[in-house]
Amino acid sequence: MVIDEVRQREDVRRIQKAVQQPQQGQWTNWDSAMQRSLTWKDIWQMAPLRISFLIRSVYDLLPSNANLVRWGKNDDPTCPLCHGRQTTEHVLSSCKVALSQGRYTWRHNRVLQELASVISTAKGQSNPPSPSFTIFTTECGARKWCGRSNTASNQRKGLLDGCDDWEVSADLPEWDKHPKVIRRTTLRPDIVIYSPSTQQVSMVELTVPYESRMEQAHTYKKENYLD
Structure with a gap:
């Protein structure tokens, strides 16, 4: 019971902190997403680049042009395909040119x-x-x-x-x-x-x-x- 109580308090504290982060806290808006529990066995069986992509995409830490501009690594945040603002969401599901190309x-x-x-x-x-x-x-x-x-x-x-x-x-x-x-x-x-x-x-x-x-x-x- 003590462990459950501590875990619950820490989860509440973690979510409260995440909500205040406009970038890394975007996952708090995923109301309909099913919870996915990863075991250590699942993680060890994944390719390193795959687990890295999953974690970085959840917290919006992938090197999109918008992030590169934010990190001072690039001057142009636009998508090279459609010239919109290239965020992680844009690359994965919103680029009209990528959609037309299949x-x-x-x-x-x-x-x-x-x-x-x-x-x-x-x-x-x-x-x-x-x-x-x-x-x-x-x-x-x-x-x-x-x-x-x-x-x-x-x-x-x-x-x-x-x-x-x-x-x-x-x-x-x-x-x-x-x-x-x-x-x-x-x-x-x-x-x-x-x-x-x-x-x-x-x-x-x-x-x-x-x-x-x-x-x-x-x-x-x-x-x-x-x-």
Whole structure:
């Protein structure tokens, strides 16, 4: 109890200090971001440059032109592609030229490929062995994959249960086309899971936004598929 109390007080003190830092404290505005707990095993298995990038990007310490100007290392804060102000957020998700060149699309499709592969592997497994994957709906309406054991106390009905003819299509060049009921519209969901026998359709829409714009991105996706 003493350890928990000390840890809680230190967390409050750390957040209060971070809120007062306009640059390194930006992560305090990530209201919808899921908490990620890294173990020492996770850290040791990561490539050094990767863990360095993750930490420095969270605290906005990457050498963007805006930061280089702030540190007295450069005189020009503009982006060489679009000539906007080159911040970390700009490089990772806001540069219009990078968007038109497909740089963000490449990142999006790599994440989508992983999701589609996992769903395709899990389809048709009405009684999958433990551990397996099942889909639950999170508070923000996105789909979240969770491990599940087959014990009676931990049994929970998932989206893919009760049917063994699920077909999976993804909006990727190497994957099958979406079913006709989807292709009748001009919209192209990232992943479509459908069962011809039960006429059930589930759509998975993926977006890879900057952490401070997750709510806006989610709202945009919902409105885009409202009809």
